Amino acid sequence: MPGTNLTREEAQQRAKLLSVDAYEIDLDLCGAQSGGGTFRSVTTVRFDVTENGAESFIDLVAPAVHEVTLNGDQLDVDEVFADSRIALPGLLTGRNILRVVADCAYTNTGEGLHRFIDPVDEQAYLYTQFEVPDARRVFASFEQPDLKATFQFTVRAPEGWTVISNSPTPEPKDNVWVFEPTPRISSYITALIVGPYHSVHSVYEKDGQSVPLGIYCRPSLAEHLDSDAIFEVTRQGFDWFQEKFDYAYPFKKYDQLFVPEFNAGAMENAGAVTIRDQYVFRSKVTDAAYETRAETILHELAHMWFGDLVTMEWWNDLWLNESFATYTSIACQAAAPGSRWPHSWTTFANSMKTWAYRQDQLPSTHPIMADITDLDDVLVNFDGITYAKGASVLKQLVAYVGEDAFFQGVQAYFKRHAYGNTRLSDLLGALEETSGRDLRSWSKAWLETAGINVLRPVIDTDAEGTITSFAIRQEAPALPAGAKGEPTLRPHRVAVGCYDLDPSGKLVRGERVELDVDGELTDVPQLVGTRRPAVVLLNDDDLSYAKVRLDEQSLAFVTEHLGEFAESLPRALCWASAWDMTRDAELATRDYLSLVLSGIGKESDIGVVQSLHRQVKLAVDQYADPAARETLLTRWTEATLAHLRAATPGSDHQLAWARAFAATARTPEQLDLLEALLDGTQTVAGLAVDTELRWAFVQRLAAVGRFDEAEIAGEHEQDRTAAGERHAAAARAARPTEEAKAEAWASVVDSDKLPNAVQEAVISGFVQTDQRELLAPYADRYFEVLAEVWTSRSHEMAQQIAVGLYPAIQVTDETLRRTDAWLTSAEPNAALRRLVSESRAGVERALRAQAADSAA
Numbered sequence: 001m002p003g004t005n006l007t008r009e010e011a012q013q014r015a016k017l018l019s020v021d022a023y024e025i026d027l028d029l030c031g032a033q034s035g036g037g038t039f040r041s042v043t044t045v046r047f048d049v050t051e052n053g054a055e056s057f058i059d060l061v062a063p064a065v066h067e068v069t070l071n072g073d074q075l076d077v078d079e080v081f082a083d084s085r086i087a088l089p090g091l092l093t094g095r096n097i098l099r100v101v102a103d104c105a106y107t108n109t110g111e112g113l114h115r116f117i118d119p120v121d122e123q124a125y126l127y128t129q130f131e132v133p134d135a136r137r138v139f140a141s142f143e144q145p146d147l148k149a150t151f152q153f154t155v156r157a158p159e160g161w162t163v164i165s166n167s168p169t170p171e172p173k174d175n176v177w178v179f180e181p182t183p184r185i186s187s188y189i190t191a192l193i194v195g196p197y198h199s200v201h202s203v204y205e206k207d208g209q210s211v212p213l214g215i216y217c218r219p220s221l222a223e224h225l226d227s228d229a230i231f232e233v234t235r236q237g238f239d240w241f242q243e244k245f246d247y248a249y250p251f252k253k254y255d256q257l258f259v260p261e262f263n264a265g266a267m268e269n270a271g272a273v274t275i276r277d278q279y280v281f282r283s284k285v286t287d288a289a290y291e292t293r294a295e296t297i298l299h300e301l302a303h304m305w306f307g308d309l310v311t312m313e314w315w316n317d318l319w320l321n322e323s324f325a326t327y328t329s330i331a332c333q334a335a336a337p338g339s340r341w342p343h344s345w346t347t348f349a350n351s352m353k354t355w356a357y358r359q360d361q362l363p364s365t366h367p368i369m370a371d372i373t374d375l376d377d378v379l380v381n382f383d384g385i386t387y388a389k390g391a392s393v394l395k396q397l398v399a400y401v402g403e404d405a406f407f408q409g410v411q412a413y414f415k416r417h418a419y420g421n422t423r424l425s426d427l428l429g430a431l432e433e434t435s436g437r438d439l440r441s442w443s444k445a446w447l448e449t450a451g452i453n454v455l456r457p458v459i460d461t462d463a464e465g466t467i468t469s470f471a472i473r474q475e476a477p478a479l480p481a482g483a484k485g486e487p488t489l490r491p492h493r494v495a496v497g498c499y500d501l502d503p504s505g506k507l508v509r510g511e512r513v514e515l516d517v518d519g520e521l522t523d524v525p526q527l528v529g530t531r532r533p534a535v536v537l538l539n540d541d542d543l544s545y546a547k548v549r550l551d552e553q554s555l556a557f558v559t560e561h562l563g564e565f566a567e568s569l570p571r572a573l574c575w576a577s578a579w580d581m582t583r584d585a586e587l588a589t590r591d592y593l594s595l596v597l598s599g600i601g602k603e604s605d606i607g608v609v610q611s612l613h614r615q616v617k618l619a620v621d622q623y624a625d626p627a628a629r630e631t632l633l634t635r636w637t638e639a640t641l642a643h644l645r646a647a648t649p650g651s652d653h654q655l656a657w658a659r660a661f662a663a664t665a666r667t668p669e670q671l672d673l674l675e676a677l678l679d680g681t682q683t684v685a686g687l688a689v690d691t692e693l694r695w696a697f698v699q700r701l702a703a704v705g706r707f708d709e710a711e712i713a714g715e716h717e718q719d720r721t722a723a724g725e726r727h728a729a730a731a732r733a734a735r736p737t738e739e740a741k742a743e744a745w746a747s748v749v750d751s752d753k754l755p756n757a758v759q760e761a762v763i764s765g766f767v768q769t770d771q772r773e774l775l776a777p778y779a780d781r782y783f784e785v786l787a788e789v790w791t792s793r794s795h796e797m798a799q800q801i802a803v804g805l806y807p808a809i810q811v812t813d814e815t816l817r818r819t820d821a822w823l824t825s826a827e828p829n830a831a832l833r834r835l836v837s838e839s840r841a842g843v844e845r846a847l848r849a850q851a852a853d854s855a856a
Contacts, residue, residue, distance in 0.1 A: 004061060004084040006133065007374040008314055011144040014056055018091070018142075020149035021046040022181065025139045028156045029194055030175070032115060033124045038063055038103040039113070043140040045098045045149075052093040057085040059136040059143040060102060061112070067101035084136060100140040108755040109794045110263035112137030113192070116755070118260070119720055120220035125195035127259040127274055129267060132315065133375050135187040143187055146313045146421040150181040151190050164193040164216065166270045168253050182270065183251070184419045186311050191269035193257045200227040204238050209248060211238070214255040220721060221258070221280045230256065233294045237301040240336040241328070246411040250309045250418070256297065260722055261757040263796050264382075265296045268303030268325075275300070282723060283692035286652035288607035291333070291341045298329035305414060313421040315378040319368050320424060322382075323390025326352065327398075330391070346568040347607045349542045352388040354576055354611075357547060358583070359384030360452045362841050363482035364834045368393060369424060369447045376831045379795050392545035393446050399493045399543045400442065401435035408434040442491065449488040451479050455517065455539060456549045457496075461532045470527040472496075472517050472538060474546075482837060492517040496524060497540030497570060498533035506566040512540060534561075537570055548577050559595055563602025572608055575599075579615050582623060585848040588856030589624040592616070593632055597639055606652045613640075613660040621769040622811060622842075623849035637664045641673075649686020658687055662696045666770075671706055691719055695727040703734040703768050726761040733765030736774060741766065745778065748801060749785050756796060763804035772809055779807035779815065783822045790832050802832060806839035811846040819843075 026042040045058065061084045068075040068086055080087040086100065106115040106126075112134045116125045128138060135141045142149075155163045155177045163169065163177040166185070170178055182190070197216040204211040213234060215227045234256070242248060251271035262276035279293045306328075307321040330352075333344035341347070359365065364383075368390045372378045398406045409431035417426060424447070428439045454475040460468045472494070476487035498511035510533060513526045535554045539546060550558060558574050565571040578595055581587035587595075596616050603609050620632045640661040647654035665674055674697045676682035677689050689697070698715050701707040709732070716728040733744035744766045748759055767775070782805050790798045807815055819840040823833060 004133070005374050005376055006059070006143065008316075008372065011146070011314060014142065015144065015146050017051060017054055017056055018047050018049045018096075018147070020142055020147045021048065021095075022150045022152065023139070023141070024152045024154070026154045027138070027192070029126065030156050030158055032106070032126055032194070033158050036106075038105050041100075041102050041104045041139050043098075043100045043102075045100075045140065045142075047096055047098070047142070047149075048094055049091040049096055050093065051091070054091045056088045056091060058088060058098065058100070058140050059084055059133070060086055060100065060140040061134075061137045062102040062104045064103040065100065066103070067099065069099040071096055071098075086140060098140070102140070104138055107137070107794070108261070109797050110261055110756045111794055111796055114259075114261060116260040116722070118218055118220055119722060119725060120218075121196075123196050125197065125218055125260060127193045127257065127262075128191050128269075129263065129274065130190060130269075131188045131267060132378050133188070135190060138192075141187045144314070145186040145188060145311050148184040148186055148311070148419065148421065150184055151187075152181040153177075153179045153190075153192065155179075155192065155194065157194055161195055162197050162199070162216075164191075164197075164214075164255055164257060164272055166190055166251070166272050168212070185270050185308060189268060189270045189308050189311075191267075191272040191274065193259065193272065193274065197257070198222040198225070200225065202227075202231050204235055204249075204254070206239065206242075211249055212253040214253070215258070216255065217258040217277055217280050218260065221277060221282070224280050224282050225258075226281075229290070230297065233297050234301065236336045236339060237298045237329075237332055240332045241302060241305065244328070244407050244410070245305050245414055247305060247309070247414045247418075249304060251304065254301075254304075256300075261755055263756060266300045268300045268307055270304065270308045273300040278723075282721075283690040284655060284688055285692075286606045286610065286656055287340075288347070288610055288652075291344070291347060291607065294341065295329050295333060295344070295347075298332050299325045302328045302332075309419060310414060310417045311421050313423050315372040315375075315381070316369060317422075317424055318372070318378060318381060319370065319386045319390040320427065322387045323368070323394050326387050326391035327394040343568050343605065345542060346572045346605055348391075349569060349576060350572040350605075350608050350611050353392055353542070353545070354579065355384040356388035356392055356545070357384075357452060357576075357580060360389055360450070361480060362838045363480040364838050365450045365480060365483045367448050367450050367485070376829060380799070380831045380834050389545060395542075396446075396493055396544050397431075397439075397442070401431060401437055401439075405435035406431065445488060445490040449490075450483060450485045451476065451487055453488075453490055453492070453546045454549060455492070455494070455544075455546045457536050457538055457551045457554075458521070459532065459536065459551055465532045467527050467530055467532050470524040472522045472524060474517060474520055474522070480841065489519060492539075492544040492546060494538060494544045494546075495540040496527070497535075497537040498527070498530075499535040499537060499565070499570065500533050501561070501564065502566075505564060507535065507561060507564045507570075508566050509540070509570070514543075517544075537573060539573065540570060542569060542573060547580055548573065549581070550574070550577060559598070562595065563599035568605045568608070571603065572605070575608060575612065582615075582619055582849065583845060585845075585852035587852075589619045589849060589853040590628065590632060590856055592619055593636060597635075601643065606656060609653060610656050613656065613663075617660075617663060619849075622809070622846045623853060625850055625854035626811075628853065633664060633666065637661065637666055637670060640664065641670065644684060644687075649684075650688075651686070654684070654687055655693070658684070658693060659696055662693075662700050665700055666704070671701065671704060674701055675706065692723075695719075695724075695731070699727065699731045699734055699765065702731040703736065703765075703770065705736045707731070708735065722757075726757055729758050730761040730765030733762045734768055736768070736771055738774070741774060741778070745781070748805070749781075749789065752793060752797070756800070759797065760800055760804070763800060767804065767809065769809050775807070776810060778805070779810050779818060782807060783818060783826075786822070786832075786836075787826050787828065790828065798832075799835065802835045803839060806836065808839055808842055811843055811850065813847070815843050816840060816847075 024044040028040040065081045136143045166182045167179040198219045199216045202213045258277035266275040302325040306324040330344045333341045413430040456473045458471045495514045497509045499507045502508045534557045538548045582592040644657040712731045
């Protein structure tokens with residue numbers, strides 16, 4: 001039995017046999033508000049077949065199927081429907097018509113048609129999420145990206161509701177919404193968003209083009225919706241992408257819908273992008289949050305061309321969809337006229353690339369162009385390689401072929417393959433034509449191999465400090481145990497930056513050399529005969545994808561002067577290098593903490609500051625010698641409070657330091673301060689203790705036992721919203737008692753009733769690094785229940801549990817032994833094996849780092 005999986009071979013066979021013309025989908029959602037568990041779904045599909053008498057199948061996940069009619073003949077439902085498939089026997093050469101009537105299920109997992117009840121107005125809000133294989137939860141579909149078709153939706157909805165889909169929203173008649181057919185698109189980017197949503201409308205107009213724009217959210221969030229800022233970023237994206245792609249926006253309108261309990265950041269449904277509604281900010285956030293939201297908006301807009309207009313043939317090329325959208329969204333932020341974030345490549349180096357470097361050193365590392373054999377493979381492949389490493393490599397490809405040639409190739413690609421499906425070779429062929437470069441060897445080295453290279457400078461100087469030789473050594477470390485493939489030296493396009501202090505005391509670049517690095521040792525003759533600078537920075541401007549090490553002299557200077565770099569990007573590269581060395585047990589955690597404390601006060605980039613906050617907390621919690629951990633935590637917490645008090649009132653830095661302090665406050669005096677800030681008996685000038693910051697304080701006070709049910713319930717009473725419900729659930733799970741932990745565990749593991757977002761909140765509260773001893777018994781319980789959880793829950797819900805409840809904070813050899821024993825005895829499928837193996841690798845890395853810190 002196939003279960004809910006689909007193999008690549010099955011998809012290829014089906015695509016050879018048939019092509020799909022059109023879907024007509026009729027959904028009755030009138031019962032959505034009253035709480036029924038299912039809705040009626042009627043699907044009519046018109047498709048063509050090449051072989052008379054052939055058999056195939058269509059995909060459907062539904063509690064009940066009432067009718068299957070193929071070419072006028074009613075089929076026996078019990079005979080043809082099983083698991084997630086309806087068998088289609090005796091197909092005709094040429095046109096076939098299939099009609100399926102089913103009851104499909106609402107979900108609370110963020111998959112298929114998600115239903116959410118807003119506690120503020122008690123109204124239901126629906127939205128679909130179909131990537132990867134979940135259109136089949138709403139209508140019968142040939143669920144693979146290369147069987148494109150037109151989709152015509154008819155929806156019955158309650159009085160006063162709005163229905164939004166890929167096509168422009170029609171005027172309803174008797175609460176029935178009949179949409180125009182879409183262009184030819186893949187099933188996974190179709191969408192329906194249904195409910196009494198609040199909306200704001202505008203239009204994008206340029207050179208005679210007019211595209212209606214809409215922004216939607218729940219009415220309870222409407223007062224916080226900064227639609228002007230969102231429209232501004234959207235218009236910048238339209239301008240920049242249409243110029244760079246030389247192809248007009250391909251759909252009739254562009255709606256952006258902020259929806260509740262969304263699992264991802266956003267989804268590129270054609271003309272109807274869904275975005276997690278945490279991006280409608282209820283409280284003050286730093287500019288880094290606005291930058292991240294803008295990148296998400298631009299990422300999804302870029303997908304309208306790359307992913308929606310031109311779509312991958314199979315999920316092997318998922319990376320190309322995501323990497324392209326990531327690269328172009330960052331490039332747009334950096335270069336679009338009027339952008340608020342021209343420093344976006346600093347953010348990319350600081351956050352996206354560190355994600356990629358982390359992912360690429362796990363036992364699950366894989367080539368960028370992964371071998372996706374089935375749906376189970378792709379569901380766990382939305383990772384740091386698919387998004388961040390891929391985008392890093394695309395950035396290097398742009399440097400390699402030139403930006404003009406790159407976008408000329410992209411333009412040819414869109415024109416050649418509009419509304420069709422492609423493989424990687426189609427894009428590389430277009431780029432070869434415009435650049436004149438042979439990209440086959442580049443593709444083989446970068447896209448078809450796994451792992452990460454290390455670049456180190458090799459510098460000799462004479463007695464006067466003049467460079468007598470300069471080379472770049474490239475290393476290909478062994479892949480992690482269990483990873484497939486061999487270490488590979490790759491061609492890198494890199495810049496070498498030479499930095500010295502100027503008269504004002506700033507570290508500025510005096511010399512820059514750009515070159516191709518290939519093989520184990522590459523000479524840099526341009527620097528021979530020049531005076532050795534204070535800092536030599538490889539991969540300056542962050543052109544390539546590699547771990548970079550500073551030479552001994554540069555590292556010593558940077559340790560004292562990291563905050564003096566005049567520009568944010570070289571600072572970010574040095575911060576990233578230091579963090580990478582800490583993770584690799586080359587720099588002791590106590591020394592990393594000293595480095596951060598010496599330079600963070602001079603760091604102006606708020607995104608970098610917040611990343612450093614997270615990294616220091618992780619390092620001290622997981623990578624520090626356990627005997628020194630409390631001392632280091634005390635040192636860090638005292639620093640966070642000092643920076644909070646010293647920060648400019650009302651500034652982003654002040655808010656970031658307040659959150660950092662709340663995350664780690666530990667002494668009675670520090671916890672007294674949190675309570676006083678909450679009740680208003682103490683203040684910090686300029687710091688608004690608003691709703692979200694209050695919850696940060698409450699959760700910490702709950703985790704240390706200061707607050708219990710009464711205080712948590714009191715705070716929740718002041719914030720009777722969906723966000724308040726999640727925060728209260730996290731705070732209850734954080735309490736340091738056996739009863740609180742048992743209650744949280746039971747709500748997640750023993751019951752399957754929690755919605756996805758609440759389950760995520762409970763897990764986040766349950767795992768507290770200050771509660772290792774209290775949580776230790778749950779390590780065995782995790783391995784006892786994991787297999788059953790994986791088979792009984794949906795993918796998203798099971799993955800939350802498999803990753804979130806793994807005993808990652810129990811950094812011991814015993815945790816490794818328990819994990820290995822379970823992997824051997826349970827024989828999990830490839831997807832679950834991957835998730836558990838990745839978590840195990842985190843413990844193994846932490847043990848190495850703790851040993852290095854202990855030896856320091």
